[in-house]
Amino acid sequence: MGVVSLNLPQMGIIADGDMETFEQVFNNRLALAKEALMCRYEALKGTPSDVSPIHWQHGGLARLAKGETIDKLLVDGHATISLGYIGLYELTKLMTGESHTTPKGQEFALKVMQKLRAAVDDWKAETGLGFGLYGTPAESLCHRFARIDLAKFGEIEDITDKGYYTNSYHVDVREEIDAFSKLQFESQFQPISTGGCISYIEIPNMAKNLDAMTQVVEYMYDNIQYAEFNTKSDYCQCCGFDQEIIINEDNQWECPQCGNKDTSKMNVTRRTCGLK
Secondary structure (H helix, E strand, C coil): CCEEEEEHHHHHHHHCCCHHHHHHHHHHHHHHHHHHHHHHHHHHCCCEHHHCHHHHCCCCCCCCCCCCECHHHCCCCCCEEEEEEECHHHHHHHHHCCCCCCHHHHHHHHHHHHHHHHHHHHHHHHHCCEEEEEECCCCCHHHHHHHHHHHHHCCCCCCCCCCCCCCCCCCCCCCCCCHHHHHHHHHCCCCCCCCECCEEEECCCCCCCHHHHHHHHHHHHHHCCCEEEECCCCEECCCCCCCCCEECCCCCEECCCCCCCCHHHEECCCCCCCCC
């Protein structure tokens, strides 16, 4: 039924390290988020199945009669409605002065996550709606929230001065950490964020080191609920090179096999998040 995401760093900026102020802001924002999510539910009530027959009448999601509302499928676990969050790293840094990967920061970050989870569990018991805690993917929201706070509060070192907020509970991309430690650390947040969570690592071209690639996949399988790796996936249309197209000394994309520098004749794909 939708998601409403909390700007955790903004709470930390307002609280300025004061835990009592943080608790007040945190509780007020939770109440506002619940109100917004209930508005989504109320807006969907009374929707007839006729708005999308393939979903509601022909088995895509249900087999309701023509003219029947979807109301019974919004409750009792048939549909989810999500409380999202972003910037646990920044919030922890603002409130403790440390990253959430340190013992002190980790203790605070886990307490925040547990409070978020307790809130959605209470809402679920109270309303019968499928509330869940959702690590917002934040492909664009990470910039939007940071941009809003920069304009409102000015430049704050390590918070608004970098142009983004860190995705959900993730380790900050600038932090030096190996892939296995990152997965192990982030795995403790996923059982709390059961409405949605994912962890990433970024890896180089592993085509010539498949044994190491197998170790990474097996570690993911044994240690974390949901994770994936980002790698380079490039293609040169001139010679058929299908590995990593490099950036040369002149700061140009260049095929290492044929020397092609024409970007209209190459496919370069990058997705940067998680581990550096």
